Amino acid sequence: MLERILDKAVKIGASYADARYQCHDYELVTVENKALKSYSSRRLSGLGVRVAIKEGVGYASTSDLTPNCLEKTLDNAFKAAKSIRGKEQAFKEARINEADVKLSIKTDPVDVPPEEKVSIALDANKAAWISDKINSAVTVLGLSKDFRLFKSSEGADVGVETAQTGLMHDSVARVNGVMERAPYSESMCAGFEFIKSKDWNSFTADLSKLAVEAASSKTPPPGTYPVVVDPEVVGLLLHEAFGHASEGDLVSTGESVLHNKVDIQLASEVVTIIDEGVVERGYFCPFDDEGIKKEKTVIVENGLLKSYIHNRDSASQFGAESTGNGRAQNFENIPIVRQTNYYMQPKDHEFEELIEGIDFGICVRGKGMTGGEVEVGMGTFTFGVGPSKVIRNGELAETVRGVVISGLILETLKTVDAVGKDFELRTNVFGGCGKSGQTVPVGFGGPHVRVRQMTVGGR
């Protein structure tokens, strides 16, 4: 099917064409307040085709795979290419790959009987009701299986199959009229064996304890403090505030704060940042959606910016190689420059050493965090983190809730003065990273990190 479309595209004038087929299964089992709220299962399948002609590059997709509709889709791609009058897109020469890669899993999550999934989610939800302070609890079991096939008029032929499973939970607690929540999830690129390997009942009970603790605690006084950031927040902060800015398409338009900054010292010397396609506990991304192999890309080395990440189009604009970062949410989308597993490399400090010199500060934690947003143009970030700990006289003290951290990423990275030796990386079957209306699964992480100054909001 793909070959036929590509042949036809070339015959009617495309200088380059690629076609992507995908079949994606996704299931969510949602339990709310001890009752099954929904069991939703879906299959998404279809094809997208991209053509390059001298006027431009056009893209069209369809989930209707009847021959008529495929013809129409190819027409639409040509029509889009003809009307674009835009920049010339180039497909930077790259190694043409032929591969068929499958994540090795033990139990196919789609085949596990529905009753087993329901009972795991129900039990985990019931375990969250640890006291009458818990007002509401939601548990979601999620799984995904994704097959993608990429072929191009250049002869590339790359198939990747992966699976992901996980569990997400959110408890809401009320203490003396104050309500707080603690949403958190754990996922892995794996089959159902990951779900079976964990004690989810204590996972949800712990989150309930955290929600109660948060609701019983105060918000921190707003101001600027030294902060120790945990691996999850480090990962998310880097991904959002620095990772996006290192994406070649955002750099080439001048939108990114990292524009024209290669080989410049952007962070303190202890900071090294990597984007890598296959990392333990990360998202499994051996090839991108342009059939390019995703290997290890060093973005920042000892504080110096070394490289951006690229798809074939942005690579050609920089005279660089594609780093295998052309990714699309699904067949309905064009591959754009996206991160894979983005993380800070660990160094040499124990956690105790990170907090010992701080008279008053905050140890910022990711568990229970609500999310973040960044303006890449300026590198301004803001994150609502989870219940965190005050650091007083070099020791962890009381819990604080409603903590929001904010700053300018380039200033923040310069004030990183110590990096821990621990390391954690996470991925998430329930969501991913959004850019230009596309969400893709990613991984992120790092060690504990000390930042000399960070603006903290609260009430």
Add this chain to the structure above:
Amino acid sequence: MELAELAVKKALSMNATEAETYIQKTNTVRVEFANEIENFKTVESLGMSLRVALGKKIAMYSTSILDESEIGEAAAKAVKIARVAPEDPHWKHMNKRFGKAPVEGYCDGTLETLDYREIVETLLSAMNLMKSYDKRVKPTRGILTISTSNISMANNYNEGCERKETNIEVWMRTKAEEAGMESTGNEHQEARFWREMRFEDLAVKAAEKAVKFLEAKPISSRKTSAIIRNQIFANILGVLLSGPINADWVQKGRSPLSNKLGTRIAQENISVVDDGTIRGCWRTKPFDDEGHPTQKTPVLEDGILKNYLYDTYTALKDNVESTGNAQRPYYWMNPQPLPNNLILKIGGASPEEIIRETKRGIFIEETIGEWLSNPVSGNLNATISHGYLVEKGELTKPIKGAVVSADFYELLKDGIEIIGNDLRNSERNYSPTVKITQLTIAGKD
């Protein structure tokens, strides 16, 4: 339509006691642009979800493959899942009342003949306005999305129903650079009709904003009066109120507004309605995503909490009629109550008058991260990416990077000093500019 009814029949033939289909067919044209048109794509997407009940056991299966054999398989899979689902003691039945509210203005027929070249020309002229505004400015990112959706529904209680709707949204950003200083300017608009799009106004405003903010400086922490621009307050309203007035949140004990119907939760000049019937609004439509007619529902009337928003399931649980707020954010999701168009009633003052009446304070032009606010605790948080100092009734210095923290319910009770008359939307949320008496700002100290 035939497919929707066919799926219902198949499920019933497999012993489902109830079945409901929702089919969505969407054509999307999406153009990304920066200094040039970056890419142009068209997407035809199909999707069907089938919800079945076996007594009080419910399940849902969705697929993007819409042929007869897959529909049979979908029905079989949905019934299979329902069989093992535990009973939901609150389940009564699916929506028995299909119907259409007399609503117009939610589908732009001209889009069918809108030429791709006209779309490109329109964007190019907006981009040229940004470039020619000032040589320090260039467009750095923009996305235009034009979508036309055909939605059809059927269940075992009703004849099928169909609606066709259009949505157009554009977002654009510019960057200004001068002597090592950088700044950005963003604008966005969401509308039902192509002719309502103000590409050129947005372009000029985005360029103007970037230039003005070249000089922006952080400010120190303070408590100050604050004027919040209409679209920003619309976002805040959406983030902090949509959940708490959702009947599902109320029933699940997640809403801080539980047990507060008929009581005062806001000062007298505050009224909020949810209205799915106003011509041309972002989520206006004759019936919701369960086929139930939409309506105008007072949420806050002169400060008194009047209603929660319901879909069929939550309405039956409370023994009331659905308010026509069932929505499926995506076709594969279960319907849930969400606002149609959430609207804060305007006051009398123009934004210029509000500024003139402010001796000292700040004007909040843009924020990021307001969606991180916590609707469960009412904790409002946002980072000001673009703001101004207000001094002696005028906008003076541009400011950036300060964090706003407040208790949303305290603001509603006695914190809102003036409500403007300049209603504008950010997607489904509509608000005028408002002035807050006192807001806590964490800045750079």
